[in-house]
Amino acid sequence: MSQLSSDIVSVFCDLLGEPAGLHEPCFQGREWDYVKDCIDTGWVSTAGSYVGRFEEMLGDFTDTSHVIATSSGTAALHAIFAGLDIGDSDEVIVPALTFVATANAVTYTGAVPHFADAEATSLGIDAEKLRVHLTEIATTRDGRLINQKTGRRIAAVVCMHTFGHPSDLDALTKLCDDFGIDLIEDAAESLGSYYKGRHTGNQGRVATLSFNGNKTITTGGGGAIMTNDDALAKRLRHLTTTAKQPHKWEFIHDEVGYNYRLPNINAALGCAQLEVLPEFLIQKRQLADAYDHAFSRLDGVTFFKEPSWGQSNYWLNLLMLDASDSTLRDEVLEATNASGFMTRAAWRPMHQLSMFMECPRMDLSVTEDTYTRLINIPSSSQLATRLVNATA
Ligand SMILES: Cc1ncc(COP(=O)(O)O)c(C=O)c1O
CATH class of the missing domain: 3.40.640.10 (Type I PLP-dependent aspartate aminotransferase-like (Major domain))
Structure with missing residues (x-):
């Protein structure tokens, strides 16, 4: 396992404790x-x-x-x-x-x-x-x-x-x-x-x-x-x-x-x-803040934050590898999933799917580069309660 993969798994272990899915529904209201x-x-x-x-x-x-x-x-x-x-x-x-x-x-x-x-x-x-x-x-x-x-x-x-x-x-x-x-x-x-x-x-x-x-x-x-x-x-x-x-x-x-x-x-x-949506949004932001803090200490990867013009719901959190390296990305995906922390790559870009290959398009270099670097990480709102437990 590369150093980066084991560092990322360690962050998940420290923050979340137990295995976590990517995004699970939460039914806690009426x-x-x-x-x-x-x-x-x-x-x-x-x-x-x-x-x-x-x-x-x-x-x-x-x-x-x-x-x-x-x-x-x-x-x-x-x-x-x-x-x-x-x-x-x-x-x-x-x-x-x-x-x-x-x-x-x-x-x-x-x-x-x-x-x-x-x-x-x-x-x-x-x-x-x-x-x-x-x-x-x-x-x-x-x-x-x-x-x-x-x-x-x-x-x-x-x-x-x-x-x-x-x-x-x-x-x-x-x-x-x-x-x-x-x-x-x-x-x-x-x-x-x-x-x-x-x-x-x-x-x-x-x-x-x-x-x-x-x-x-x-x-x-x-x-x-x-x-x-x-x-x-x-x-x-x-x-x-x-x-x-x-x-x-x-x-x-x-x-x-x-x-x-x-x-x-x-x-x-x-x-x-919808009655509990405001609570979900607070929890999702707490989780994103904790990820941001924890991943800022790792070299080679950056936690992706909301743009200055808006406020994100942080629906699916994501990491960006510094390197455009799909082999490294796959290695991180392999290691994190094997450790019980569900992660996944971005969607295969549309123009690379067989049914859309002939469709008109512009230069798509940023999309292609992003695809090799992006990793979605566990994002369920209820994971925020584990953060409290982890730091208690
Ligand atoms: C960007 C985007 N568009 C459309 C959809 C389609 O929504 P649905 O699954 O409800 O059909 C989804 C998600 O599932 C999505 O992420």
């Missing part, structure tokens, strides 16, 4: 009561009061006018692309450094993902580098931004707040305004993260959240659409509920819609989780 209520009353499916309550609580927490709860974050992304009439003659700019759902959802509409590079401060899309790229390859025709190389319209930019760290939203907003395209925020990982005091997901035209089991709060599976655009919210609510016209007994659907509504039983779990 989850049982609310889920039992659904079962007792029979309201387990897409109708029921918890869905509306969950949407309202999320709207209040994120200060967003409209929230539409969906069956997953992926479904939320798909519904947005469909609702914005993005289709097979379009491209959508997405980060090459993201979970595959961001790019997958683009293809569900027949559109093509076009990959953008990350910047090293937040690991979000590098707005300035993307500006240079778009200036080189795109032109505006009849108010539409066209990729001159493929002839397709570039319909939107989807930014992603990587591992909870807010992207530079002002720079991305300005870029999208200048090129006349929509900014969509994939905020799946950033519930509780803020950009210049404003909740992530609140600045682009529309955004998504995810409540998958590994997220800061979970509904088992689930997601949400957030927007301050009244007309778009109306359209997306309609599309995600099978495009059914309201009627007491008639079933009339006025277009092809999707059964993407979050079930009540999942929303019940979400309401209980």
Whole structure:
């Protein structure tokens, strides 16, 4: 085992004591009561009061006018692309450094993902580098931004707040305004993260959240659409509920819609989780601070901290190796996992996946470099209680 690997394992042993998973759900509030209520009353499916309550609580927490709860974050992304009439003659700019759902959802509409590079401060899309790229390859025709190389319209930019760290939203907003395209925020990982005091997901035209089991709060599976655009919210609510016209007994659907509504039983779990979200966020910050302190004493590796423009929820903590060395990275992954501390590499960059290799892209050197250096480390909020025990 290399010195660095054994040093990292020692830090985990000292801080966390026992083995730890990467991100585990924590049910310490009223989850049982609310889920039992659904079962007792029979309201387990897409109708029921918890869905509306969950949407309202999320709207209040994120200060967003409209929230539409969906069956997953992926479904939320798909519904947005469909609702914005993005289709097979379009491209959508997405980060090459993201979970595959961001790019997958683009293809569900027949559109093509076009990959953008990350910047090293937040690991979000590098707005300035993307500006240079778009200036080189795109032109505006009849108010539409066209990729001159493929002839397709570039319909939107989807930014992603990587591992909870807010992207530079002002720079991305300005870029999208200048090129006349929509900014969509994939905020799946950033519930509780803020950009210049404003909740992530609140600045682009529309955004998504995810409540998958590994997220800061979970509904088992689930997601949400957030927007301050009244007309778009109306359209997306309609599309995600099978495009059914309201009627007491008639079933009339006025277009092809999707059964993407979050079930009540999942929303019940979400309401209980949202009640304790502020506590989770405090614990996650305590854990991040402890990691920062402990890893600052190691050579060869740096704990990745939130950018100066925002506040991260520290959803998944990460280490960056000083060296771009995937052999060393794999060796650290091997040693830490063998010692019971779950770690993992970043997602394989999208343009290196077989189904996306032919997609248009810009220079992706920062993404490629990041992939060889990044290691996600145990991040569950409840690990903060072990820190107290470890230092007691
Ligand atoms: C960046 C990103 N986008 C989209 C998703 C998809 O969300 P879901 O798993 O709820 O479909 C996830 C996570 O799972 C994610 O991390």
